[in-house]
Amino acid sequence: MILTLLKRELKVARRNWIGLAIPLLFFIIVVSLFPFAVSPEAPVLQQLAPGVIWVAALLAMLLSLEQFYRSDYQDGSLEQLLLMSSPTSVAISKILAHWLLTGLPLVVLSPLLGVLMQINHGVEHSAHTWVLMLSLVLGTPTLCLLGAVGMSLTLAASRNGLLVSILIIPLYVPVLIFGASTVTASLENMRYNGELAILGAFLLIAIVFAPFASGRALKISVG
Amino acid sequence: MSQSQDIQFDGLYAHELTVSRSEQILLEDADLHLAPSTITYLYGENGAGKTSLMRCLAGLLQPEHGTVYWNNKPINHPESGFCSDLIFLAHSLSMKNELTIAENLAFYAQLRLKDRVTTTVLKTQISQVLIDLGIGGLERRMFAELSAGQQHKVALARLVLEPAKIWILDEPFVNLDHKTRGWLAAKTLEFKKQGGTVLFTSHHHIDELPVDQKVGVEHE
Numbered sequence: 490m491i492l493t494l495l496k497r498e499l500k501v502a503r504r505n506w507i508g509l510a511i512p513l514l515f516f517i518i519v520v521s522l523f524p525f526a527v528s529p530e531a532p533v534l535q536q537l538a539p540g541v542i543w544v545a546a547l548l549a550m551l552l553s554l555e556q557f558y559r560s561d562y563q564d565g566s567l568e569q570l571l572l573m574s575s576p577t578s579v580a581i582s583k584i585l586a587h588w589l590l591t592g593l594p595l596v597v598l599s600p601l602l603g604v605l606m607q608i609n610h611g612v613e614h615s616a617h618t619w620v621l622m623l624s625l626v627l628g629t630p631t632l633c634l635l636g637a638v639g640m641s642l643t644l645a646a647s648r649n650g651l652l653v654s655i656l657i658i659p660l661y662v663p664v665l666i667f668g669a670s671t672v673t674a675s676l677e678n679m680r681y682n683g684e685l686a687i688l689g690a691f692l693l694i695a696i697v698f699a700p701f702a703s704g705r706a707l708k709i710s711v712g
Numbered sequence: 713m714s715q716s717q718d719i720q721f722d723g724l725y726a727h728e729l730t731v732s733r734s735e736q737i738l739l740e741d742a743d744l745h746l747a748p749s750t751i752t753y754l755y756g757e758n759g760a761g762k763t764s765l766m767r768c769l770a771g772l773l774q775p776e777h778g779t780v781y782w783n784n785k786p787i788n789h790p791e792s793g794f795c796s797d798l799i800f801l802a803h804s805l806s807m808k809n810e811l812t813i814a815e816n817l818a819f820y821a822q823l824r825l826k827d828r829v830t831t832t833v834l835k836t837q838i839s840q841v842l843i844d845l846g847i848g849g850l851e852r853r854m855f856a857e858l859s860a861g862q863q864h865k866v867a868l869a870r871l872v873l874e875p876a877k878i879w880i881l882d883e884p885f886v887n888l889d890h891k892t893r894g895w896l897a898a899k900t901l902e903f904k905k906q907g908g909t910v911l912f913t914s915h916h917h918i919d920e921l922p923v924d925q926k927v928g929v930e931h932e
Contacts, residue, residue: 490826497811497819504810565804568772572800573823712773 490574491582498586509590512553516595519545520602531607538606539621539672545602546595546625547665550632551657553591555650557640558583558707568711576704584630584637584700592629599625608676620675627688628668634692634699635660641706664691720784723747723909724878726769729778733764741778744769744927746878751900751910751921756929762913763803763882765929769911770800770880782878796824797877801884805867809856813847813866814838816855817873824874834873841869845892861887868892871899879903881912897921 502509523541524534561567570579603609603618639657643649667687674681724746731739738761746752756762767773769780771787771794785792807816817838821829835851842848845865847858855863864887871879879900885893897920900910 490823493819493822497808497815500815501808501810560808563804564808565802565806566808568802568804569800569806569820570823572770572772572795572798573820574795712767 491578491585494570494574494579494582495586498582499589502586502590508556509553509594512549512591513594513598515552516545516549516598517602519548521605524605531610534607535610535676538603538608539669539676541606542599542602542621543624543628543665543669543672546599546629547632547661549595550591550629550636551654551661553587554636554640554653554657557587557637558644559640562644562710567707571708571711576708577700578704580637580641580700580703580707584633584703587637588630588633592625592633595629596622596625608672617672617675620681621672623685624668624671624688627685627692628664631664631688631692631695632661634695634703635664637703638699638706641703641710644707644710664688667691721745721747721781722783723750724769724787724911725781725784727779727781729768729780730776731761731764731768731773732776733761737776738764739929746909746911746925748877748907748909749904750924751904751912752925752927753918753923754911754913754927754929756913760929762929766800766880766882766911766913767802770798771795772800798880799871799874799876799878800880800882801867801870802882805863807855807863807866809854812852812854813842813858814851816866817869820870821873824876837873838869841872842866844872844895845869846889861889864888865892868896871896871903876908878909879911881910883913883915885912885914885916885918893918894920 520541523537527533527537558567561570567579599621600615600618603621608617608621609615636653636657639653639660640649643652643656646652667684671681671684671688674684724744726742726744729739729742729744730737731742754762754765764773768775771780780787782792782794782797785794787794811819814835818831818834821834821837838851839848842850845868847862847865850858850862855866858866868884884896888896897918900912900921904910
């Protein structure tokens with residue numbers, strides 16, 4: 490059942506790719522402006538890189554939340570989905586599709602932006618890039634899961650973009666802290682296992698609770 | 713609740729239902745029984761609460777008080793099987809503009825049948841029902857490209873493609889041409905003959921469709 494829902498999500502998204510490209514473009518543009526605005530010096534950029542890339546990724550995710558359940562809510566298909574399948578499986582398929590369409594592209598684009606921010610300056614290998622990708626792989630799904638809860642709670646409010654941001658950003662901050670500090674630790678040649686483990690723990694907690702919470706909230710928003 | 717379970721009501725049975733919308737009570741302690749093989753016509757003025765009552769019976773809206781039973785089990789009980797037995801057609805057509813007609817219809821059919829139907833069988837069924845509805849050959853058109861009336865017909869096609877035991881239809885006859893009204897009335901009667909329960913609203917009397925029960929919702 491989740492597979493049927495997921496296939497539909499991906500099909501709709503493929504026909505509507507411009508909406509998906511906007512958060513990614515935003516991500517690229519924000520990061521690529523830093524070398525112009527701050528300094529093109531490699532050491533400076535390298536020091537800023539973890540924070541800048543992570544903040545940009547977080548904002549891009551926040552930007553993409555707007556289209557999470559909205560169109561399904563407006564055309565009435567969300568109602569039908571809730572009637573025909575369990576709210577939790579609706580939420581799971583939505584979250585999965587959302588991550589595949591926004592989180593994953595962010596992860597894939599991040600090495601490029603790492604190069605732009607001179608993340609591997611002074612080292613021969615590209616270990617820092619891998620750490621950056623790994624931190625995003627663990628962090629962005631958590632952002633998706635938390636965002637889903639925020640979106641489903643505020644669906645019935647007509648202009649909910651700002652409301653979701655206010656509601657969700659406090660929950661995003663811990664992910665941001667540990668995501669960026671994973672990369673910083675790697676840049677300073679320190680161990681970063683601890684930070685990664687905490688990111689993983691956030692993800693596991695969110696996987697357990699968020700789909701259920703989001704499903705419940707959807708039921709309330711539709712009713 | 714225990715009292716009502718002693719008495720057996722097949723079909724849909726709402727017990728002491730209180731429905732409210734925006735803190736205004738629309739319906740208080742109403743009992744309603746929709747038996748199998750009956751067609752029920754729900755009437756009332758605009759804003760009287762027909763849609764709210766339907767959404768409540770479908771399980772989308774939580775009633776203030778009271779329970780809705782499907783074959784003597786509360787509708788939200790997993791064993792009642794209500795979610796696989798119900799087709800609820802609302803004002804919003806619930807179709808995605810980005811998908812073709814066939815994709816939209818196939819998605820709902822597959823969701824209901826849990827992939828027990830093959831794509832080829834479904835494809836033939838979809839072409840057939842579209843021909844019956846007078847929009848044959850438009851399967852590959854995007855839903856957004858259709859006229860309002862055609863879009864409405866696509867939503868009605870779900871009634872034929874998905875097996876169900878109860879239909880709750882909000883204004884199904886609105887915007888329909890004469891021929892499609894006849895088609896819908898015939899399909900509804902056929903569904904009734906097979907033991908189906910039907911609840912529908914309409915602003916006009918539908919000559920083609922004899923009803924077994926009339927229920928009115930009125931302002932206080």
